[in-house]
Amino acid sequence: MIEIKNVTKKFDGFVAVDSIDLDINNGDFIGLLGPNGAGKTTLIKMLTALLKPTKGKIYIEGKEVGRNNNQVKRKIGVVPQHMNLEKELTAYENLVFAAKLFKLRKKDYKLKVEELIDFMELEDYRNKLSQELSGGIQRRLMIAKALINNPSIIFLDEPTVGIDINARRKIWDILKTMNKNGITILLTTHYIEEAETLCDRVCFMDKGTIFKDDSPSNLKNELGKYTVEYFTEESMTMYRYFQNRKSAIEFANTLDDKEFSIRELTLEDVFYNYTNRKVI
Ligand SMILES: Nc1ncnc2c1ncn2[C@@H]1O[C@H](COP(=O)(O)OP(=O)(O)OP(=O)(O)O)[C@@H](O)[C@H]1O
Numbered sequence: 001m002i003e004i005k006n007v008t009k010k011f012d013g014f015v016a017v018d019s020i021d022l023d024i025n026n027g028d029f030i031g032l033l034g035p036n037g038a039g040k041t042t043l044i045k046m047l048t049a050l051l052k053p054t055k056g057k058i059y060i061e062g063k064e065v066g067r068n069n070n071q072v073k074r075k076i077g078v079v080p081q082h083m084n085l086e087k088e089l090t091a092y093e094n095l096v097f098a099a100k101l102f103k104l105r106k107k108d109y110k111l112k113v114e115e116l117i118d119f120m121e122l123e124d125y126r127n128k129l130s131q132e133l134s135g136g137i138q139r140r141l142m143i144a145k146a147l148i149n150n151p152s153i154i155f156l157d158e159p160t161v162g163i164d165i166n167a168r169r170k171i172w173d174i175l176k177t178m179n180k181n182g183i184t185i186l187l188t189t190h191y192i193e194e195a196e197t198l199c200d201r202v203c204f205m206d207k208g209t210i211f212k213d214d215s216p217s218n219l220k221n222e223l224g225k226y227t228v229e230y231f232t233e234e235s236m237t238m239y240r241y242f243q244n245r246k247s248a249i250e251f252a253n254t255l256d257d258k259e260f261s262i263r264e265l266t267l268e269d270v271f272y273n274y275t276n277r278k279v280i
Protein backbone atom coordinates (compact mmCIF):
# COMPACT_ATOMS: atom_id res chain seq x y z
CA MET A 1 0.00 0.00 0.00
CA ILE A 2 1.31 3.43 -0.98
CA GLU A 3 -0.01 6.51 0.77
CA ILE A 4 0.64 9.97 -0.65
CA LYS A 5 -0.39 12.53 1.94
CA ASN A 6 -0.83 16.14 0.91
CA VAL A 7 2.40 16.15 -1.12
CA THR A 8 3.67 19.36 -2.67
CA LYS A 9 6.90 19.99 -4.56
CA LYS A 10 8.12 23.49 -5.27
CA PHE A 11 11.12 24.44 -7.39
CA ASP A 12 12.04 27.89 -6.13
CA GLY A 13 8.61 29.50 -6.19
CA PHE A 14 7.15 27.23 -8.88
CA VAL A 15 4.66 24.59 -7.72
CA ALA A 16 5.27 21.43 -9.78
CA VAL A 17 3.16 19.11 -7.60
CA ASP A 18 0.35 20.67 -5.63
CA SER A 19 -1.08 19.06 -2.47
CA ILE A 20 -1.65 15.57 -3.89
CA ASP A 21 -3.45 12.92 -1.85
CA LEU A 22 -3.50 9.43 -3.30
CA ASP A 23 -3.71 5.89 -1.95
CA ILE A 24 -2.51 3.03 -4.11
CA ASN A 25 -3.51 -0.49 -3.11
CA ASN A 26 -1.44 -3.61 -3.45
CA GLY A 27 -2.03 -5.15 -6.86
CA ASP A 28 -3.26 -1.92 -8.46
CA PHE A 29 -2.26 -1.13 -12.02
CA ILE A 30 -2.52 2.61 -12.07
CA GLY A 31 -1.83 5.10 -14.87
CA LEU A 32 -0.93 8.76 -14.48
CA LEU A 33 -1.99 10.67 -17.56
CA GLY A 34 -1.18 14.26 -18.22
CA PRO A 35 0.38 16.73 -20.63
CA ASN A 36 4.01 17.86 -20.60
CA GLY A 37 4.84 19.61 -17.38
CA ALA A 38 1.86 18.18 -15.44
CA GLY A 39 4.19 16.99 -12.67
CA LYS A 40 4.20 13.24 -13.38
CA THR A 41 7.97 12.73 -13.28
CA THR A 42 8.30 14.95 -10.22
CA LEU A 43 5.72 12.78 -8.42
CA ILE A 44 7.53 9.57 -9.42
CA LYS A 45 10.84 11.01 -8.27
CA MET A 46 9.33 11.72 -4.86
CA LEU A 47 7.82 8.22 -4.72
CA THR A 48 11.27 6.76 -5.38
CA ALA A 49 13.15 9.05 -2.97
CA LEU A 50 15.04 10.91 -5.70
CA LEU A 51 13.33 14.13 -4.64
CA LYS A 52 12.12 15.20 -1.24
CA PRO A 53 8.63 16.72 -1.03
CA THR A 54 8.54 20.38 -0.03
CA LYS A 55 5.49 19.48 2.03
CA GLY A 56 3.64 16.28 2.89
CA LYS A 57 4.71 12.66 3.30
CA ILE A 58 4.78 9.43 1.32
CA TYR A 59 4.52 6.01 2.95
CA ILE A 60 5.12 2.61 1.39
CA GLU A 61 3.84 -0.29 3.51
CA GLY A 62 3.63 2.13 6.41
CA LYS A 63 7.27 3.26 6.15
CA GLU A 64 8.15 6.79 5.15
CA VAL A 65 9.94 7.13 1.81
CA GLY A 66 13.29 8.83 2.23
CA ARG A 67 16.77 8.80 0.81
CA ASN A 68 18.16 6.68 3.62
CA ASN A 69 15.30 4.25 3.90
CA ASN A 70 16.76 1.15 2.29
CA GLN A 71 13.92 -0.97 3.64
CA VAL A 72 11.53 0.96 1.37
CA LYS A 73 13.96 1.13 -1.54
CA ARG A 74 14.27 -2.66 -1.57
CA LYS A 75 10.53 -2.96 -2.21
CA ILE A 76 10.49 -0.76 -5.30
CA GLY A 77 11.74 -0.89 -8.86
CA VAL A 78 12.04 2.14 -11.12
CA VAL A 79 12.09 2.56 -14.89
CA PRO A 80 12.94 6.24 -15.36
CA GLN A 81 11.88 8.45 -18.25
CA HIS A 82 15.44 8.64 -19.60
CA MET A 83 17.84 5.83 -20.43
CA ASN A 84 19.62 4.54 -17.34
CA LEU A 85 21.70 1.74 -18.86
CA GLU A 86 25.49 1.52 -18.81
CA LYS A 87 26.19 2.11 -22.50
CA GLU A 88 29.56 0.35 -22.56
CA LEU A 89 28.24 -2.81 -20.90
CA THR A 90 26.35 -5.65 -22.53
CA ALA A 91 22.73 -6.42 -21.69
CA TYR A 92 23.90 -9.25 -19.41
CA GLU A 93 26.53 -7.08 -17.72
CA ASN A 94 23.97 -4.33 -17.12
CA LEU A 95 21.81 -6.76 -15.14
CA VAL A 96 24.78 -8.02 -13.14
CA PHE A 97 25.82 -4.43 -12.47
CA ALA A 98 22.30 -3.62 -11.19
CA ALA A 99 22.38 -6.74 -8.97
CA LYS A 100 25.69 -5.64 -7.45
CA LEU A 101 24.26 -2.20 -6.66
CA PHE A 102 21.66 -4.02 -4.57
CA LYS A 103 24.49 -6.03 -3.00
CA LEU A 104 22.88 -9.30 -4.12
CA ARG A 105 25.13 -12.33 -3.76
CA LYS A 106 26.41 -13.98 -6.90
CA LYS A 107 24.64 -17.28 -6.27
CA ASP A 108 21.35 -15.39 -5.88
CA TYR A 109 21.66 -13.01 -8.80
CA LYS A 110 22.99 -15.50 -11.37
CA LEU A 111 19.67 -17.30 -11.40
CA LYS A 112 17.68 -14.05 -11.25
CA VAL A 113 19.53 -12.58 -14.24
CA GLU A 114 18.80 -15.71 -16.28
CA GLU A 115 15.16 -15.62 -15.22
CA LEU A 116 14.87 -11.97 -16.32
CA ILE A 117 16.62 -12.57 -19.64
CA ASP A 118 14.14 -15.34 -20.26
CA PHE A 119 11.05 -13.40 -19.07
CA MET A 120 11.97 -10.26 -21.05
CA GLU A 121 13.01 -12.32 -24.10
CA LEU A 122 16.47 -10.78 -24.17
CA GLU A 123 18.40 -13.97 -24.99
CA ASP A 124 19.36 -12.79 -28.49
CA TYR A 125 20.77 -9.57 -27.09
CA ARG A 126 22.57 -10.72 -23.96
CA ASN A 127 26.08 -10.10 -25.34
CA LYS A 128 25.31 -6.90 -27.22
CA LEU A 129 26.40 -3.54 -25.83
CA SER A 130 23.35 -1.75 -24.53
CA GLN A 131 24.12 1.31 -26.67
CA GLU A 132 23.78 -0.89 -29.75
CA LEU A 133 20.29 -2.11 -28.88
CA SER A 134 17.14 -0.63 -30.42
CA GLY A 135 14.96 1.65 -28.29
CA GLY A 136 12.37 -1.08 -27.67
CA ILE A 137 14.96 -3.62 -26.51
CA GLN A 138 16.64 -1.00 -24.34
CA ARG A 139 13.28 -0.39 -22.65
CA ARG A 140 12.88 -4.11 -22.03
CA LEU A 141 16.34 -4.21 -20.52
CA MET A 142 15.48 -1.22 -18.32
CA ILE A 143 12.40 -3.08 -17.06
CA ALA A 144 14.51 -6.19 -16.41
CA LYS A 145 16.97 -4.03 -14.48
CA ALA A 146 14.15 -2.59 -12.37
CA LEU A 147 13.05 -6.14 -11.46
CA ILE A 148 16.46 -7.38 -10.31
CA ASN A 149 15.69 -6.99 -6.61
CA ASN A 150 12.25 -8.67 -6.79
CA PRO A 151 10.32 -5.48 -6.03
CA SER A 152 6.65 -5.64 -5.06
CA ILE A 153 6.02 -2.22 -6.60
CA ILE A 154 7.31 -0.85 -9.87
CA PHE A 155 7.18 2.73 -11.14
CA LEU A 156 7.54 3.28 -14.89
CA ASP A 157 7.89 6.76 -16.32
CA GLU A 158 6.72 6.63 -19.94
CA PRO A 159 7.91 3.09 -20.58
CA THR A 160 6.95 2.99 -24.25
CA VAL A 161 7.76 6.46 -25.49
CA GLY A 162 9.22 6.58 -28.99
CA ILE A 163 9.09 2.87 -29.74
CA ASP A 164 7.20 1.09 -32.47
CA ILE A 165 3.79 -0.49 -32.00
CA ASN A 166 5.02 -4.11 -31.93
CA ALA A 167 7.66 -3.35 -29.32
CA ARG A 168 5.08 -1.40 -27.33
CA ARG A 169 2.60 -4.27 -27.33
CA LYS A 170 5.34 -6.66 -26.25
CA ILE A 171 5.99 -4.40 -23.26
CA TRP A 172 2.24 -4.23 -22.55
CA ASP A 173 2.13 -8.04 -22.36
CA ILE A 174 5.11 -8.08 -20.02
CA LEU A 175 3.54 -5.45 -17.75
CA LYS A 176 0.21 -7.30 -17.70
CA THR A 177 1.97 -10.51 -16.69
CA MET A 178 3.91 -8.71 -13.98
CA ASN A 179 0.68 -7.27 -12.56
CA LYS A 180 -1.00 -10.71 -12.70
CA ASN A 181 1.96 -12.03 -10.73
CA GLY A 182 1.07 -9.58 -7.97
CA ILE A 183 3.34 -6.62 -8.67
CA THR A 184 1.75 -3.21 -8.07
CA ILE A 185 2.39 -0.97 -11.07
CA LEU A 186 2.24 2.78 -11.49
CA LEU A 187 3.08 4.15 -14.90
CA THR A 188 2.95 7.51 -16.57
CA THR A 189 2.11 7.78 -20.22
CA HIS A 190 1.11 10.14 -22.98
CA TYR A 191 -0.55 7.27 -24.82
CA ILE A 192 -4.09 7.20 -23.58
CA GLU A 193 -4.70 3.91 -25.35
CA GLU A 194 -1.90 2.47 -23.22
CA ALA A 195 -3.62 3.50 -20.01
CA GLU A 196 -6.99 2.32 -21.31
CA THR A 197 -5.63 -1.10 -22.25
CA LEU A 198 -3.52 -1.73 -19.18
CA CYS A 199 -4.70 0.16 -16.16
CA ASP A 200 -7.54 -0.63 -13.80
CA ARG A 201 -7.23 2.88 -12.42
CA VAL A 202 -6.41 6.10 -14.24
CA CYS A 203 -5.46 9.43 -12.71
CA PHE A 204 -5.70 12.53 -14.87
CA MET A 205 -3.05 15.01 -13.85
CA ASP A 206 -2.57 18.61 -14.88
CA LYS A 207 -0.76 21.59 -13.38
CA GLY A 208 0.47 19.56 -10.42
CA THR A 209 -2.90 18.19 -9.34
CA ILE A 210 -4.85 15.00 -9.91
CA PHE A 211 -8.31 16.05 -10.99
CA LYS A 212 -9.82 12.64 -11.80
CA ASP A 213 -9.16 9.17 -10.41
CA ASP A 214 -11.32 6.27 -11.54
CA SER A 215 -11.44 3.14 -13.68
CA PRO A 216 -11.30 3.71 -17.45
CA SER A 217 -14.84 2.37 -17.84
CA ASN A 218 -16.32 4.62 -15.14
CA LEU A 219 -14.52 7.63 -16.62
CA LYS A 220 -15.94 6.85 -20.04
CA ASN A 221 -19.44 6.02 -18.87
CA GLU A 222 -19.69 9.39 -17.16
CA LEU A 223 -19.41 11.04 -20.56
CA GLY A 224 -21.28 8.57 -22.77
CA LYS A 225 -20.83 5.69 -25.18
CA TYR A 226 -20.64 7.35 -28.60
CA THR A 227 -18.82 10.37 -29.95
CA VAL A 228 -19.95 12.44 -32.90
CA GLU A 229 -16.95 14.22 -34.35
CA TYR A 230 -17.75 16.95 -36.87
CA PHE A 231 -16.15 19.85 -38.65
CA THR A 232 -17.51 23.36 -38.57
CA GLU A 233 -17.32 25.88 -41.42
CA GLU A 234 -14.33 27.42 -39.62
CA SER A 235 -12.59 24.02 -39.94
CA MET A 236 -12.79 23.43 -36.22
CA THR A 237 -13.27 19.87 -35.01
CA MET A 238 -16.12 19.61 -32.52
CA TYR A 239 -17.17 16.68 -30.35
CA ARG A 240 -20.51 15.71 -28.86
CA TYR A 241 -21.03 12.71 -26.61
CA PHE A 242 -24.09 10.45 -26.39
CA GLN A 243 -25.24 7.57 -24.22
CA ASN A 244 -26.63 5.61 -27.17
CA ARG A 245 -26.14 5.24 -30.89
CA LYS A 246 -29.68 6.35 -31.74
CA SER A 247 -29.29 9.80 -30.18
CA ALA A 248 -25.84 10.15 -31.77
CA ILE A 249 -27.36 9.46 -35.19
CA GLU A 250 -30.26 11.86 -34.52
CA PHE A 251 -27.77 14.59 -33.67
CA ALA A 252 -25.60 13.81 -36.71
CA ASN A 253 -28.70 14.18 -38.92
CA THR A 254 -29.05 17.77 -37.76
CA LEU A 255 -25.57 18.62 -39.02
CA ASP A 256 -26.79 19.24 -42.60
CA ASP A 257 -23.86 18.97 -44.98
CA LYS A 258 -21.11 19.15 -42.36
CA GLU A 259 -18.59 16.34 -42.44
CA PHE A 260 -18.97 14.02 -39.44
CA SER A 261 -18.16 10.60 -38.05
CA ILE A 262 -19.77 8.53 -35.30
CA ARG A 263 -17.52 6.28 -33.24
CA GLU A 264 -17.24 4.64 -29.86
CA LEU A 265 -16.21 6.99 -27.10
CA THR A 266 -12.60 6.59 -25.92
CA LEU A 267 -10.67 7.63 -22.85
CA GLU A 268 -9.01 10.25 -25.03
CA ASP A 269 -12.43 11.91 -25.45
CA VAL A 270 -12.76 12.02 -21.67
CA PHE A 271 -9.36 13.63 -21.19
CA TYR A 272 -9.99 16.09 -24.00
CA ASN A 273 -13.35 17.00 -22.56
CA TYR A 274 -11.76 17.85 -19.23
CA THR A 275 -8.71 19.67 -20.46
CA ASN A 276 -9.79 20.79 -23.92
CA ARG A 277 -6.47 19.82 -25.34
CA LYS A 278 -5.00 16.61 -26.59
CA VAL A 279 -2.46 14.96 -24.30
CA ILE A 280 0.36 14.64 -26.77
N1 LIG B 1 14.61 20.37 -11.14
C1 LIG B 1 13.69 21.23 -11.54
N2 LIG B 1 13.86 22.57 -11.39
C2 LIG B 1 12.91 23.45 -11.78
N3 LIG B 1 11.73 23.10 -12.35
C3 LIG B 1 11.51 21.80 -12.55
C4 LIG B 1 12.48 20.79 -12.17
N4 LIG B 1 11.95 19.57 -12.47
C5 LIG B 1 10.75 19.81 -13.02
N5 LIG B 1 10.48 21.13 -13.08
C6 LIG B 1 9.25 21.76 -13.61
O1 LIG B 1 8.14 21.16 -12.96
C7 LIG B 1 7.07 20.95 -13.87
C8 LIG B 1 6.68 19.49 -13.88
O2 LIG B 1 7.73 18.74 -14.51
P1 LIG B 1 7.67 17.17 -14.70
O3 LIG B 1 8.94 16.76 -15.31
O4 LIG B 1 7.28 16.55 -13.41
O5 LIG B 1 6.47 17.05 -15.74
P2 LIG B 1 5.93 15.75 -16.50
O6 LIG B 1 4.46 15.66 -16.23
O7 LIG B 1 6.76 14.58 -16.19
O8 LIG B 1 6.13 16.19 -18.02
P3 LIG B 1 6.58 15.31 -19.32
O9 LIG B 1 5.32 14.69 -19.82
O10 LIG B 1 7.10 16.34 -20.26
O11 LIG B 1 7.61 14.31 -18.89
C9 LIG B 1 7.56 21.48 -15.22
O12 LIG B 1 7.08 22.79 -15.40
C10 LIG B 1 9.07 21.47 -15.08
O13 LIG B 1 9.66 22.47 -15.87
Ligand SMILES: [Mg+2]
Binds near residue numbers: 040041157
Ligand atom coordinates in the same frame (compact mmCIF):
# COMPACT_ATOMS: atom_id res chain seq x y z
MG1 LIG C 1 7.93 13.33 -17.27
